[in-house]
Amino acid sequence: METTSTTSPIRIGTRGSRLALWQAHHVADTLRANGMEVDIITITTKGDLVLDKSLDKIGAKGVFTEELEESLRNGAIDIAVHSAKDVQSTIPEDLELLAFMEREQVHDVVISFDPLFKLGEGQQVIGTSSTRRRSLLKRFYPNVITAECRGNLQTRIQKLKDGQYDAILLAYAGVARMQYDHMIAQHLPLDTFIPAAGQGSVAIECAKTLPLERKLNLKLALDHKPTHLCLLAERAYLRTMEGGCSIPSFALATLDADTLTLKAGIISLDGEELLVEEMTGSPEDAETMGEQLAHAVLSRGGDRILAEIRKEKDS
Numbered sequence: 353m354e355t356t357s358t359t360s361p362i363r364i365g366t367r368g369s370r371l372a373l374w375q376a377h378h379v380a381d382t383l384r385a386n387g388m389e390v391d392i393i394t395i396t397t398k399g400d401l402v403l404d405k406s407l408d409k410i411g412a413k414g415v416f417t418e419e420l421e422e423s424l425r426n427g428a429i430d431i432a433v434h435s436a437k438d439v440q441s442t443i444p445e446d447l448e449l450l451a452f453m454e455r456e457q458v459h460d461v462v463i464s465f466d467p468l469f470k471l472g473e474g475q476q477v478i479g480t481s482s483t484r485r486r487s488l489l490k491r492f493y494p495n496v497i498t499a500e501c502r503g504n505l506q507t508r509i510q511k512l513k514d515g516q517y518d519a520i521l522l523a524y525a526g527v528a529r530m531q532y533d534h535m536i537a538q539h540l541p542l543d544t545f546i547p548a549a550g551q552g553s554v555a556i557e558c559a560k561t562l563p564l565e566r567k568l569n570l571k572l573a574l575d576h577k578p579t580h581l582c583l584l585a586e587r588a589y590l591r592t593m594e595g596g597c598s599i600p601s602f603a604l605a606t607l608d609a610d611t612l613t614l615k616a617g618i619i620s621l622d623g624e625e626l627l628v629e630e631m632t633g634s635p636e637d638a639e640t641m642g643e644q645l646a647h648a649v650l651s652r653g654g655d656r657i658l659a660e661i662r663k664e665k666d667s
């Protein structure tokens with residue numbers, strides 16, 4: 353077979369979890385469809401190894417990304433594939449986010465072996481590892497008991513099966529990609545369970561030194577412009593909040609014709625205080641909007657909520 357590519361195959365670096373591999377294969381398929389040759393290289397990260405600690409306790413930024421970034425630097429891989437949600441808000445100076453792939457539905461879902469399960473009915477133990485989901489549960493379903501649930505999707509579902517929880521909360525995107533749709537008991541509404549910045553999109557990272565022609569070809573094949581614009585706004589919000597994944601903040605941008613809408617906020621760990629701000633503007637101003645919205649949230653009490661969260665974490 354003849355190929356249009358005259359250079360060496362694109363080496364795609366990925367974590368080894370099933371979701372990560374799905375994402376890497378999604379990238380590989382898309383690149384092949386664009387006439388490129390690819391190799392997938394699996395790399396184990398700290399986030400995959402340390403399963404007995406809650407993510408906000410491991411604390412280090414980028415527990416899922418560090419090893420992949422090192423491989424970009426030393427040239428072992430050309431691109432790294434991440435869940436956009438797991439990419440820290442500020443990436444190292446020598447690397448860049450080249451592309452964001454078209455976003456899957458962005459909401460959270462309730463997963464249970466009981467198809468009739470409904471949040472808030474009776475005594476329920478809900479598994480989650482995200483401070484955002486835990487805080488939102490406390491606010492909107494004050495009677496549920498939340499329990500730590502870490503690990504990759506298969507591990508979490510196994511824990512659910514073992515009876516550790518009545519249900520768990522997950523991102524729809526991962527559930528759909530792993531074909532666990534049949535276990536969805538409830539779809540959580542976007543107006544209350546606002547997702548984490550970047551949820552549902554796949555991010556492509558590379559070293560700034562990757563040859564320009566290669567970068568352009570990759571971007572052309574993989575980048576979804578509307579998703580990219582939305583993620584610029586959400587990530588600027590996250591960066592300005594200095595949130596990281598351990599802070600219960602959330603941000604969701606949507607693009608409708610030529611109007612970008614950004615809704616974002618923060619919630620206290622006990623769920624008592626919820627701040628949500630919304631803003632519309634031009635997609636050209638995506639990053640400025642994220643920054644402005646963060647400043648609005650901070651000045652309206654978000655700074656105090658953040659300080660309290662940091663104090664609780666340090667104690």
Ligand SMILES: NCc1[nH]cc(CCC(=O)O)c1CC(=O)O
Nearest residue numbers: 435437522523525526551552553
């Ligand atoms: N932090 C783990 C993680 N990173 C991305 C996803 C789901 C898929 C996505 O949002 O792209 C998940 C699991 C979850 O939150 O349910």
